[in-house]
Amino acid sequence: MEFFKNWVVQVVNIAILAVILEMLIPSSSLKKYAKVAIGLVIMAVILNPILGFLKTAPSIEAQVFKSDYLLKNSAFEGLSEKAKEQTKILIAKEYKNRLSQQIREKLESLYNLKGVEVEIFMVEDLDKKEFGKINSLILHVKGERNFNKEEVKKLISAFYNVPLKNITIKEE
């Protein structure tokens, strides 16, 4: 039940966001192109929780990040094998950094938790289909004690498709 509630709230929020964004687009011939892109984003968000059920499913964000990076650095194909490996490791690292940054920002804006360190264990092999799938998460919270642990766990689990039991909160 909790899962459906989260999903519906998320989809409703995105729909409102999409309508406002569509209003912002100037009325030109470009409008339909921008609309298609916004529609794709909505589709990705609706699909995301369904993918969470599957064991081998990839994380859409990770795929988007990967192809975004490879598109912008089109020289990738011309690199030697060794350089390619290095670049792949770099992409995975960058994605992980961005993810932990995002979780930190989210905790700060929603629960006013500052100075949280996020440790992420995820599939880091870029060639694997399930690249970006988070296996487990450890949050190191410093100082702060006044927060609802269960709620934080539920939020992270809903946003990032991590099973509740794999999220640990450590207070220091």
Place this chain on the structure above:
Amino acid sequence: MEIFQIVVLGIVVLIILTVLRETNPEIAVILSLVTGIIIFVSILPKLSSVVEVLNSLARKSGLDTIYFVTTLKIIGIAYITEFGSQLCQDANEKNLASKIEIAGKVMIIFLSIPIIIGLVEAILSIMP
């Protein structure tokens, strides 16, 4: 009321332009460019607060930042392309205007390709 200021500015420039177009069309183009920029700059603070609200809404709804940033970029490209192509059309350079529009379209498609690829990969992985 800022909208009054903007509309009055627009009307004044319009009257000047109708005269200028017949005598010196070169200056008319520059005048309309400058007016366009002034109007655009005057709405920027409002636009930025709208984006701020949208950003907080996006964070609450669990939208990944990569999506949000991409959408905002697309909207920005649409605005700038529109601005440039309208200006070219004002100066009777239809060719240039359509080229600018093509560039804008290509940019938007380029930005949305990663999302398309991500979606396709995800959908393919669901299929048995």
